[in-house]
Amino acid sequence: MHHLRKSIISIIVLSSCILFNFAKAESSNFQIKGSARARVEVRNNSDFNKNVSDYTDFTGSRFRLDMSFKQSEKTIVFFQPQFTKIWGQTEFVPNGTSSSTEKETSGVLNDTSLDVHQAYLKYNFNDNFAFTAGRKELNYGDQLLLGGVGWSNQGRSFDLIQFHQKWDLGSLEIMYSTLRDNNVSKAGAGDKSLIGIYSSFQISDEIKEFDIYALRKNDASDMLGNNTTAYGFRFKSPIFDWDYRLEATFEKVKVAGSDEDELQVDVELGYRFFGRHRLSIEYFSASENYDQLFPTGHKWLGYADLFSRKNIKGFRVGFSGKVTDSFKISLDHHQFERTSNNAPSYNFSGAPYGTSGIQSAIANEIDLVLSYLFSEELTFEIGVSQVWPEEYLKDNSGSKQMQFYYFQAGSYF
Numbered sequence: 001m002h003h004l005r006k007s008i009i010s011i012i013v014l015s016s017c018i019l020f021n022f023a024k025a026e027s028s029n030f031q032i033k034g035s036a037r038a039r040v041e042v043r044n045n046s047d048f049n050k051n052v053s054d055y056t057d058f059t060g061s062r063f064r065l066d067m068s069f070k071q072s073e074k075t076i077v078f079f080q081p082q083f084t085k086i087w088g089q090t091e092f093v094p095n096g097t098s099s100s101t102e103k104e105t106s107g108v109l110n111d112t113s114l115d116v117h118q119a120y121l122k123y124n125f126n127d128n129f130a131f132t133a134g135r136k137e138l139n140y141g142d143q144l145l146l147g148g149v150g151w152s153n154q155g156r157s158f159d160l161i162q163f164h165q166k167w168d169l170g171s172l173e174i175m176y177s178t179l180r181d182n183n184v185s186k187a188g189a190g191d192k193s194l195i196g197i198y199s200s201f202q203i204s205d206e207i208k209e210f211d212i213y214a215l216r217k218n219d220a221s222d223m224l225g226n227n228t229t230a231y232g233f234r235f236k237s238p239i240f241d242w243d244y245r246l247e248a249t250f251e252k253v254k255v256a257g258s259d260e261d262e263l264q265v266d267v268e269l270g271y272r273f274f275g276r277h278r279l280s281i282e283y284f285s286a287s288e289n290y291d292q293l294f295p296t297g298h299k300w301l302g303y304a305d306l307f308s309r310k311n312i313k314g315f316r317v318g319f320s321g322k323v324t325d326s327f328k329i330s331l332d333h334h335q336f337e338r339t340s341n342n343a344p345s346y347n348f349s350g351a352p353y354g355t356s357g358i359q360s361a362i363a364n365e366i367d368l369v370l371s372y373l374f375s376e377e378l379t380f381e382i383g384v385s386q387v388w389p390e391e392y393l394k395d396n397s398g399s400k401q402m403q404f405y406y407f408q409a410g411s412y413f
């Protein structure tokens with residue numbers, strides 16, 4: 001089945017490429033773009049404990065072709081195959097109904113399979129109203145709640161339907177996604193789903209972006225029903241040399257049968273100088289049981305990806321600037337604390353760091369990113385992150401600092 005799927009996808013991609021070669025010159029109905037990148041990641045001491053080795057290093061690469069077929073003025077089909085892999089990572093190939101064999105994937109007669117990251121049909125009823133069905137990324141606002149995780153070698157997509165309405169002042173999107181279907185081939189528990197409404201407005205020059213939204217993640221698969229209902233708003237705009245961003249999300253989170261009121265606030269103020277540099281300060285806070293939903297996590301709470309937005313608060317001060325037209329630098333300092341001492345702090349994948357304890361201070365993190373536009377086609381990026389554990393982590397994990405480094409070469413075409 002796996003290989004059959006692989007073959008079908010390969011045939012589709014190959015025929016699209018052949019089609020592209022002929023169509024490119026004479027037709028604007030077919031567009032192809034894409035991205036290619038490889039990244040080395042080194043991670044050491046994520047447990048903050050020097051006596052236990054947890055050093056990891058690997059190279060991951062990701063290739064995407066963004067193919068857009070315009071069948072008519074009204075109908076667009078978007079198809080995005082993705083080839084992603086961790087170099088040399090073994091995979092488990094089924095050799096029976098209930099067993100599998102570990103196989104190498106590099107230097108042997110065995111290839112890594114191709115996936116489809118996005119594939120959808122968009123139908124424009126008119127200039128203002130459209131409908132989308134298929135598999136698609138959701139990127140809203142600053143991706144605090146819904147994001148495609150561009151950093152990831154995989155990325156996040158949703159199987160969904162979406163309605164889009166445009167007005168003079170802004171737009172409105174309504175979407176429904178099946179997150180997990182539990183009764184496909186036989187009767188089963190209910191499904192997991194996400195339903196949302198997201199509206200964006202441009203109000204004035206001082207309020208270039210104003211968004212309001214309501215989201216509901218529904219889990220009908222058990223009687224407890226761990227559901228989250230979120231309402232929020234977001235402002236973002238430049239004002240002369242300044243810029244600001246404010247987002248607040250109010251949630252009703254049902255955990256273990258009880259409804260909890262939760263809140264997230266994220267505020268950022270920036271100042272631009274010499275036309276090419278920016279200083280910024282940010283405050284963030286998320287309550288004890290806050291549900292971060294589907295964010296582009298890497299963008300926030302430190303590049304070392306050690307924390308999730310739940311029972312966490314703190315500050316970030318940052319500098320970003322262009323040393324030359326092609327050389328950029330960014331430097332950020334984060335300070336993390338717990339919002340409530342009745343609950344633990346949570347790692348990037350949502351697991352608790354340890355027991356509650358009595359200490360609030362979690363960690364300090366410094367992130368340095370240097371990026372260099374080598375040519376129109378090629379960008380190099382180096383990242384260095386250092387994380388110093390504070391009292392809470394020292395009590396629960398360890399007291400030694402954590403390091404994360406990466407080197408990435410990428411191209412968008």
Ligand SMILES: [Ca+2]
Binds near residue numbers: 045052
């Ligand atoms: Ca360690």
Ligand SMILES: [Ca+2]
Binds near residue numbers: 183
């Ligand atoms: Ca179903």
